[in-house]
Structures are given as structure tokens and as C-alpha cells.
Amino acid sequence: MTYGDEEAFRAWCATTEPVTQSGLANLHCLPPLLRAIQWGLHAHAQSAQHSEWTTNGIRNLVRHCWRGGITSLMDLHDGECKDLTRKHMDSEVRKIIREIINGLRCVYYSPSDTRDAGFLETDHLGRRFKNSQSHFDTTTVPQRWLRDLLWGDGAAAPPRQP
Template identity: 35%
Template sequence: MTGAHSGLRLLAEPDGRESRDRLEILTALINGPGFDPLLRADVIKVPTEHPVFGWGCRVSRCQRSAHGTSDLCDTHRQQRVSRGGDEAERAEFLRTAEPLPLTTAAFTGPCRVSGCERLALGHRYRLCARHDNRWRKASAREHDTELDLDEWLATEVPYPSFGVCSAASCRDGAGSPLGLCPNHDQRYERAGRPGGAELPGGWFHSHERDPSSIAVRYRDEKVFRQWCREADPLLRIGEINLLGLHPLLRAEIKWGLFAHQRQNPRTRWLPVDVQNLVNNCRAMDSLTGFDLDNCSRRARGLTKEMLQSLRVVYVTPSQTREAGYLEFGSLRGRIPRFQQPL
């Protein structure tokens, strides 16, 4: 058996005790003084120009993310390809290309009514659903005069929040007593409403003012909760969202990102590629259980490098000798390569 295959065998999925030991080791390393503080967060917000995980298009003031292995967004990449040319032409393209805005907004923010804890709808008034309904009714009553929005806002009372979204990967506010933010509510609908969670008919008009009085009905609540645990987060530019992951898996990915930054800083990893990998292994307890044979080429490359970095942490020198290879890239070593065959 080759050294590489032996290393993968030594990184088989851990049992309960081994999982706890591995998490303890990684936690100590992540909390150590040499670890990059940026990568400790469960929602990593990567600066646009980060040297390893930077995601911004190279065209000045372009708000879109770079595409694939390019340092240009997809639109600017296609424009550049159509022109061809050498490095001098590329420099001219970067100087003259028009910057592009983001095409969608990730969230709308809070309701404009002072003190209201509910999310605003995605339109120009920036009101929550209840206040939007009240504003429309108030405006309709003013037949001949135009109601002043600012004056009306000053007379409105705030309403309590529906809480945080029940999707484990989400930190946005829920849009209704069902417990899902607007984005995950749409995804739940597209998924066929697993578990059959629903609100009582007419809840908005009869009980919406007091969310605690509304009882959600389920066909199978366990199925609904499982969907909430496994739902992917809303993709946000420049973010790596690790919320809802098993603690060991979350620590492994953080360590893998740090190891890549330290060992291979010239190869850029876009946050969107890392997020796609995270979403693909969301139901796992450890990265060691990832199916390398049934994933994209990009996910396979990221995972292999992460597993390589974990091997240095998890596997002892005696274990590598038994498997037929030596580990030189220990945490205290100076040799940059992780593994050398015997």
C-alpha cells in the first residue's frame, strides 16, 4: 500500500472517544497565539483583498466576486477572453473596464418603525409585513391627500421579533412564527415542506400581533427539525459560514484553512468554493468521511489538502511507521512537506 493511501486509512472516521480527542487538540491549536484570528469565527468574513482568500474582482471598484481560478468576475473574465492580448493589454483592460454592481441584495435589514424587531420587506418603504399592511391601509384611507410617511412612522408602535431563523446555518431573523427567515421559508417551500410545518389559517390577521399565541402545526416535527439542521446558508459574497456544523468538522475546516494559508499562500481559495465544500459535508461529523470519488474537482482538491494538514495533527510518528511512511511536517518541524514515503 502506498504512503498516500495509508495516510487516508489512518484518517478514517473517528469513534466517539477519538472524536473528542481530536476536537480537543484542534481547539487548543485554534485558540493558540499563532492562529489567524480571522479564521476563528464561525462566520468568517473575508476582506476583499485578502492575500489567500480574497474574493474581489481585480477591476477597480467592481463589487462582484472573482470567478473560479480567475481574479476577475465572470462578466469581466468573458470580456477579457474576447479581447485576448498580452499582459500589456491586460493592464489596459483593468484600467478601462467599467466596474459592475452586485445584482442582488443579501438582506434588507430591520423595519423602519422605531424599535420594531421584525425584518423589512424588500421594497422601497423598508417596512415589516405588518407595518407594510398598516401603511397601505392608512394610505388608501387618504383619498384626496397624500399621507406623510415620516409622520405616520412616528405614530406606529413596534412589534416583537419572531426570533432567529430555525435553520442551524442561519443567523437572520425569522419572518413569521413558523421560525424561518424569508430566504429559508422560500427554500422550505421549494423542498416540498418536509415534515409539513404550517401556521393556522388566518394567523396574520387574528394572532400576528402576539406571536407567542400561535401554535405551529406539524405532520412530523422531527423531519422538519432535520431539514432545519441540514439546510444550507444563504450564499453571501465574501463569507464562509460554518454555523450548524458538527464541532469537530467545524474545527477541521478552520484548521485546514489556516494550514493552507501557511503552507500554500500563493494558491487562492475563493470563499464561494470553500462554502460549497462546507455545504456538501454539512451532515457529516468529520471531514474524514467526505466522499472524494463523488464530488467536484474543486471540492476534491480542497478536501485532499485539508486532510493532508489534519494528518500532521492526528497521526503519531509510530502510526505512520506502521503504515509504511514517515511524517516530517509536524507542528514543530521546519520541513514544509507533510509526508515523505519510505
């Protein structure tokens, strides 16, 4: 390939979306923390209970992150981006983000961090209740002392024996 202006060519490369190919989602050139999408695809495929993700939905997620300059899926989950996410993203993309972030919570939060963040993550405890997620939001309890008591009781529950 030849070009007359290397700087203009590199600028074009940085702003041009990848060519779409049927059945493929291009994750190349995503920031490292957005590569969690790749882990999410793997975890999704391994899960016995999961929703259906289309290739187009995954492409839309990548495109949304690329166009918005998003560097981490947690940016889409944080309060700052919730309004943007609701307005400019279809429901399938929101579902994909939610499922990947639910799977990554054990990586992003230590067990003690979950108390301050206002949730209990039972996967940290080596247990999962049948037909439920491992994430239990405790922020709906308005009294902090009661929320901490609830978290402590849930975190102290012994793991299930096989």
C-alpha cells in the same frame, strides 16, 4: 418569529441549507470534527506556498459534507469515500480537502502511527524539505520489512540546524 408546529419548524431548520451571502462561507452547525475546515482556512492563509481557494469552492466543500452527512474530513480521505468523492466533487473541493488533511496529519497520527499507516511525516521530526510536502508515502514499497527500514532511516535523520 412565530410558528404553529415547533417540531416541523425544527425539522425544517435541520434540513435547510444556510442562505448564501457573497464572499462568506457559513461553517455554523458543522460537526466538531468538520470544524477542521476553519483551522484549514487559517493554516492556508498563513502558508507561503498554497493553491488558490475560492469562496465558492469552500462553500461547495461545506455543502457536500452537510448533504452527505460527513462528520470528519478524514471520512472523505478514507477508502470508503474515495469513489463518492471522485464522482460528486469538483477538483477544487478535492484540492481543498487534500491540503487540509495534509496539514492535519501531524494531529491525527503520532510518529509511531505513521509507520503502521505507511508513510513518513517529516513535520513530526521538525524538518521540511524545500519545495516538498512533509508527507512521504512508503506504501509503494511492496516488502513490509524494507518499508519499515525506509521509515526507520527517515525517522532517525537528525533535524536540520538553523
